[in-house]
Amino acid sequence: MRITIKTPKTRDDFKAYYDLRYRVLREPWGQAKDTEKDDYEPISQHFMAVDEDKGKIVGVIKVFERSAGVGWVSHLAVDPAYQKKGIGKQLLAAVEQAARESGYTVLGCMSRLNTTLYFEKNGFFIAGIPNHYFGTTQVVWMEKKL
Numbered sequence: 001m002r003i004t005i006k007t008p009k010t011r012d013d014f015k016a017y018y019d020l021r022y023r024v025l026r027e028p029w030g031q032a033k034d035t036e037k038d039d040y041e042p043i044s045q046h047f048m049a050v051d052e053d054k055g056k057i058v059g060v061i062k063v064f065e066r067s068a069g070v071g072w073v074s075h076l077a078v079d080p081a082y083q084k085k086g087i088g089k090q091l092l093a094a095v096e097q098a099a100r101e102s103g104y105t106v107l108g109c110m111s112r113l114n115t116t117l118y119f120e121k122n123g124f125f126i127a128g129i130p131n132h133y134f135g136t137t138q139v140v141w142m143e144k145k146l
């Protein structure tokens with residue numbers, strides 16, 4: 001399996017990119033189409049993991065500058081058939097590199113409570129208190145110093 005991390009560029013890239021987000025992060029909770037997008041899409045840097053043998057987008061992530069020097073990482077999702085193969089880690093590394101190049105000193109994310117351990121394994125720590133999210137789950141702000 002050859003996985004490369006790229007930035008989505010074409011209309012078809014973005015269609016597949018948002019579709020993966022929806023399938024992994026919204027559909028399982030019965031949320032409507034388009035809830036997978038937020039107001040910060042135009043000012044975000046987007047990354048996707050591509051299975052080059054299949055020409056398929058199998059992972060996504062984005063980051064934008066939330067406040068001076070603080071990059072907000074969000075919408076990290078890996079296709080269930082490709083999870084636990086290091087793709088999430090590669091996507092986080094791509095975001096971290098882009099964040100450093102953009103001069104950010106901190107990366108943060110709103111993690112669901114069942115993924116805080118995953119982000120801790122990738123160098124983040126819990127830096128907020130849990131908040132309700134979509135009424136069905138809870139999220140907490142986590143940070144990583146760069």
Ligand SMILES: CC(C)(COP(=O)(O)OP(=O)(O)OC[C@H]1O[C@@H](n2cnc3c(N)ncnc32)[C@H](O)[C@@H]1OP(=O)(O)O)[C@@H](O)C(=O)NCCC(=O)NCCS
Nearest residue numbers: 076077078083084085086087088089111112114115117118
């Ligand atoms: C969470 C997610 C992004 C991880 O990506 P991935 O490519 O599967 O993970 P990686 O291959 O980079 O890392 C695998 C390691 O993380 C661990 N891990 C995966 N999900 C975890 C979780 N929810 N909590 C704790 N550890 C987790 C694995 O057990 C494995 O550990 P090991 O290396 O010690 O064996 C992916 O499972 C996913 O898309 N989940 C559903 C969407 C989601 O919850 N996104 C985060 C929104 S806040």
